[in-house]
Amino acid sequence: MTNQRAMASILAMPPNLRCLVLRQLATSRPVAVAAPISSSVRLFTSTTPNEARQRIRASPTARSATAPKPSPTQSAKPKDIQSEKPKQQQPEKPKATQQAKPQQKQTEKSTAKPAAQPKDTTTTAPAKKTTKKPTGGPVEKAPSSFSFLPPPSNDPNQLALPAPPPTGNSLFAATHIFTCQKPYFMYAAPRFLNFPVNTHVPEICILGRSNVGKSTLINALSGAAGAAAGRAHGLEARRAGRAITSAQAGSTKTMNAYGFGPPPKVAPPKKEAEDDDGRLKSRKEKREEKNKFSKEKKPTNTLILVDMPGYGFNSQAEWGKEIAKYLEKRKMLKGAVVLIDSVAGVKKDDRAVLGMLRDANVKTTIILTKADKIDSLESYAQGEWQGKMQRKDKGSIGDMCIKVWEELRKIEEQSLTWVEGKGWEREVWVTGAGDPRNAGLGIAGARLAIAKMAGIVRDERALADEEAPELGSVPVTTKPAATPTASKIVPFDQIVWATPHQGTPNTKGGREKASF
């Protein structure tokens, strides 16, 4: 209504004045201004030109340059909200706590009341582990040393006598040599000529019919338990320094040497060309010395065991010839271990090999293998095995020992030196190296038998006909290798070996006890 009255008054004006008034009104007329383009919706608002300019300044392009703060806040808000939403939605938290609680309960299950959560106790991991252990590991505690002594005569009514158990010191010293470090696979010699020179480290060879368990015993001596000792295959076994075993006879085809125990300390070669008296060496002397050292490598271990190819089924005649050469010519050969199958007993091939050993005058020890196949070891664990072994049942281990002694006494008749107690050991050792149920049956005793024959450990038992090893002739490892001040460092060719093991005295003046 006010606009109509104004228009009527303007029209009533004289023409000149009317034109002036209309021009004034035209300049002050409102202008349509575009809304910010940035927004998806185009808004139109009626404003004055000044307001329009202010709005244009506050346009999206200007906003983006001049006012970045509001956009992040606006964009951040939803993000924050979204991120906060789960935080605010606290119902998830109780879910997490509910999941954590049962885990804690599982870990504390052993101490918690089993009656409160019977379902958890049946499904939890620790319970499974405890049930799996008996299947994988040894079930029964097998005797670590297991040996027999012969009766005074060959009277068939007499029985094998269980030998008195070795002392803890002797078992500890022997076990330490074999287990203080990883066994070292030194070389495989197809022929005797391939053997490297050795003038310092005692060697023991392991002989026996094919598949009797020679390689398995070597693995068990180094600490491989039960099934692991009898199932060493391929590169993995080689890398671990283990002997390769197989259920098929004739798997070992070369003479393989394994080193045990730490190396003796060797001084670096002298730099000055002077001898001990300070005299300058001649060229010839220097050359001789160089050749002497280049022939033989520095010793790497205390003891070498040579795993021989088996004789009998699936063997080759060539192996026998090379083994015969080895037995006759090897300087550092301190003895041979002949393995005899507890089930099969002494065969024709065993007699032939024992005859070879007699002729070569090589000291011999008999070890029975696969004893687990004869008698149940449950009785061993309960201490009943001694009486059980003395029974005259066919196939018992005691009976097998009697047969072995009979054979040895026949074979020794053709020799003056290779006789009972000197050429061959009276004590027969019994093992079950590859027994998956009873890891280490008689293995500590076998270690002692071998180390004793090599002259590096003394058996402390007072056996009447036992001869002490020759002192100073062979290296002796009496203590762990970690004793740095044990011996003075001397040149390789001047190594003076220590005396045999006398046991490790403890602080109370007694002897240390070893646990086996």
Ligand SMILES: Nc1nc2c(ncn2[C@@H]2O[C@H](COP(=O)(O)OP(=O)(O)OP(=O)(O)O)[C@@H](O)[C@H]2O)c(=O)[nH]1
């Ligand atoms: N039950 C049982 N099995 C054994 C024992 N010793 C060895 N075995 C198994 O007898 C098989 C032959 O063992 P090896 O150690 O390869 O025999 P080997 O005398 O070295 O045989 P060759 O190298 O062929 O001369 C393997 O399958 C061993 O798992 C044992 O004391 N008890």
Ligand SMILES: [Mg+2]
């Ligand atoms: Mg073998």
